[in-house]
Amino acid sequence: MRQNKTKQMLSYWLELFNAAQEKSSDTEAIAWPDRSDVHPTRCRDLLGDMFILENKRDQLVYRLAGTKLCGMFGEEQKQKPFSAPFSGADRRSAEDWVKRLNEENYLVVISSFGLTDKGERINLETLLMPLSHNGIRGSRILGITSAGDTPYWLGTEPVTEQVIRSVRVLRPWEGDTYMSNWPFKKPDQSNIEERRVNLEAPALYAENNKELDDQPNSRRVAHLTVLQGGRKN
Numbered sequence: 001m002r003q004n005k006t007k008q009m010l011s012y013w014l015e016l017f018n019a020a021q022e023k024s025s026d027t028e029a030i031a032w033p034d035r036s037d038v039h040p041t042r043c044r045d046l047l048g049d050m051f052i053l054e055n056k057r058d059q060l061v062y063r064l065a066g067t068k069l070c071g072m073f074g075e076e077q078k079q080k081p082f083s084a085p086f087s088g089a090d091r092r093s094a095e096d097w098v099k100r101l102n103e104e105n106y107l108v109v110i111s112s113f114g115l116t117d118k119g120e121r122i123n124l125e126t127l128l129m130p131l132s133h134n135g136i137r138g139s140r141i142l143g144i145t146s147a148g149d150t151p152y153w154l155g156t157e158p159v160t161e162q163v164i165r166s167v168r169v170l171r172p173w174e175g176d177t178y179m180s181n182w183p184f185k186k187p188d189q190s191n192i193e194e195r196r197v198n199l200e201a202p203a204l205y206a207e208n209n210k211e212l213d214d215q216p217n218s219r220r221v222a223h224l225t226v227l228q229g230g231r232k233n
Helices: 004-023 040-049 067-073 088-099 192-198
Strands: 050-056 059-065 107-116 121-133 136-147 159-170 218-221 224-227
Touching (some): 004 107, 004 121, 040 050, 040 067, 040 136, 059 088, 067 136, 088 159
Antiparallel strands (some): 050 059, 050 136, 107 121, 121 136, 218 224
């Protein structure tokens, strides 16, 4: 994660996550924070970039979306599909990652760039984190999309397309800090590579992206760069 807002959002979710484990009576499963646990006053500086997704007719749509996010896309995002700005393989990839967020027990960071009709480009980072709602585990998703910079046109020229650069899976509860006192059963990792392949992501469409290729946990698969791991110690 590169954006400070992304890191702040993760830190806040982890506070809720830790509290959820303490309240849970199930020692065999990870408990997600509840939607009611998210208090806007605790993350006031992030509200404009934050959003909440819900599953509606088997499609993940925006239930709530911050003003900066709506401004970036040039319109209100409520009830619009999360994957709408993506196209082709990127849209399928975005849909698959979000839909499996709960059942696979992970968080997701999507690195992408947004394009306007006039050809302007902006780097974006999206963090997706599962929530429970009304006793249904993973029925909501808390997220944030933050821009890498603030170009002069942002808010006046809408982003009409998003292109995925990479996708990283995070399981921060598997780091040494958490596992040393972790009362829950460690998730099975035996078929993680198979699950990654089935999800058809990460996707990288730049042939010679040295910044990603040079990362120690990266490997080339055909024209893609796959970022392994994502563990936060």
